[in-house]
Amino acid sequence: MTRLDQLSQRGRDFLGARQAIMAGAMTWVSERHLVSAISNAGGFGVIACGSMTPALLDAEIAATRALTDKPFGVNLITLHPAMMELIGVCARHGVSHIVLAGGLPSGAAIAAIKAAGAKLMCFAPTAALARKLVRSGVDAIIIEGSEAGGHIGPVSLGVLAQEILPVITDVPVFVAGGIGRGAAIAAWLEMGASGVQLGTRFAASAESVAHANFKKAFFRASARDAVASVQIDPRLPVIPVRALKNAGTEAFTAKQREIAEAVDRGAMDLAAGQLAIEHYWAGALRRAVVDGDIENGSLMAGQSVGMVTREQPVAEIIAELVAEADAALHSRASPFESAA
Incomplete structure (x- = not known):
C-alpha cells in the first residue's frame, strides 16, 4: 500500500x-x-x-x-x-x-x-x-x-x-x-x-x-481575478460569492443598492430582499454556465482557477x-x- x-x-x-x-x-x-x-x-x-x-x-x-x-x-x-x-x-x-x-x-x-x-x-x-x-x-x-x-x-x-x-x-x-x-x-x-x-x-x-465561453474564461483567468462579492447594506446579510470579475460583478453591486432602496421605501421587506438577491445569483450563474454570457453572467470560480x-x-x-x-x-x- x-x-x-x-x-x-x-x-x-x-x-x-x-x-x-x-x-x-x-x-x-x-x-x-x-x-x-x-x-x-x-x-x-x-x-x-x-x-x-x-x-x-x-x-x-x-x-x-x-x-x-x-x-x-x-x-x-x-x-x-x-x-x-x-x-x-x-x-x-x-x-x-x-x-x-x-x-x-x-x-x-x-x-x-x-x-x-x-x-x-x-x-x-x-x-x-x-x-x-x-x-x-x-x-x-x-x-x-x-x-x-x-x-x-x-x-x-x-x-x-x-x-x-x-x-x-x-x-x-x-x-x-x-x-x-x-x-x-x-x-x-x-x-x-x-x-x-x-x-x-x-x-x-x-x-x-x-458553455465553452465559461470554460475559456477559466483558462484565461488568474487567482486574483476570482474575487468575493461586497455587501453594500448590513441589513441585507449577503453570503459573499467568489467569481471572476466582469460586468456582472458590478451589476450585483447595483442590484443590492436597488433592493436596499426598495426596502427603505417599504416596497419590499428584508426577507423578500434577501430572497431577491439569491434569485439574482441563480439567474446570473445560469446565464454564464448555460447561455455562455461571460460578461453579464456569474463566473463562479475558486482562486485555484489560475491552475486551470x-x-x-x-x-x-x-x-x-x-x-x-x-x-x-x-x-x-x-x-x-x-x-x-
Whole structure:
C-alpha cells in the first residue's frame, strides 16, 4: 500500500471510491454527465440539487445511475421548501451519501436521512459547529475555505484546518477551497484530512456541460481575478460569492443598492430582499454556465482557477492529481520508507 493510500484510507472507505477526491456540487454544472464521469474515474461525484423540484431530482438521479454503477452523492440545500420530499427521493433511489449545505440541518432532516441508511455529510465553518453536527449524528464534515468558488465563508482553509482537524477525529473530515494540485492534497492528508473536495478544475473539464465561453474564461483567468462579492447594506446579510470579475460583478453591486432602496421605501421587506438577491445569483450563474454570457453572467470560480489552463477529461485530471500527490509524499519519505 502506498503512503497516499494509507493517508486516504479513511476517506476512500467512507466514500466507497478509489480516491478520496470529492467533487464540489456546482449548480448547473454538477449534473449526470460530470457526476458519473468523476465517479467512473475513481473519484466521488455529487449532484447539485440546488432549486430542483423533487421530480427533477428524481430524473437526475435515475439518469446518473444509468451512466455509472459507482457511488455518488446528492447535495441538498437546507432551506429548500421541499427538503423532506427531496430526502424521500434520495431514499427511494438508495443514494448512498447526502451532503447538506446552506445552513444548519433540522433534526427531522437528519433523522430522515439516517433512517434511509444514507451517510450524511455537512459543512462546518467553525470547530464548535463541527462538534455540534457530529453530536447530532452527522457522519462526516466538510470544511471549506474562503478560497473556494461560489458562496463562501470569511476564513481561509489554512486557518480552518488548523482549528478543526485536530479536534474533530470521530468522523472523517474533507477539506475544500483553493485545491488545484496533488501536492496540496498530500499536504492536507498529512495534516489529518481524510480527503479533499475540488470544484473549479472539474467545472472546466471535458465532461462538464458548462458553455465553452465559461470554460475559456477559466483558462484565461488568474487567482486574483476570482474575487468575493461586497455587501453594500448590513441589513441585507449577503453570503459573499467568489467569481471572476466582469460586468456582472458590478451589476450585483447595483442590484443590492436597488433592493436596499426598495426596502427603505417599504416596497419590499428584508426577507423578500434577501430572497431577491439569491434569485439574482441563480439567474446570473445560469446565464454564464448555460447561455455562455461571460460578461453579464456569474463566473463562479475558486482562486485555484489560475491552475486551470486547458480542458482535460475528468479521468486525466484525477490521474494527474493522484500522481502529483504520490510524488510529493515520496519526496518527503525517509530512506527507510522509500526502500520499503
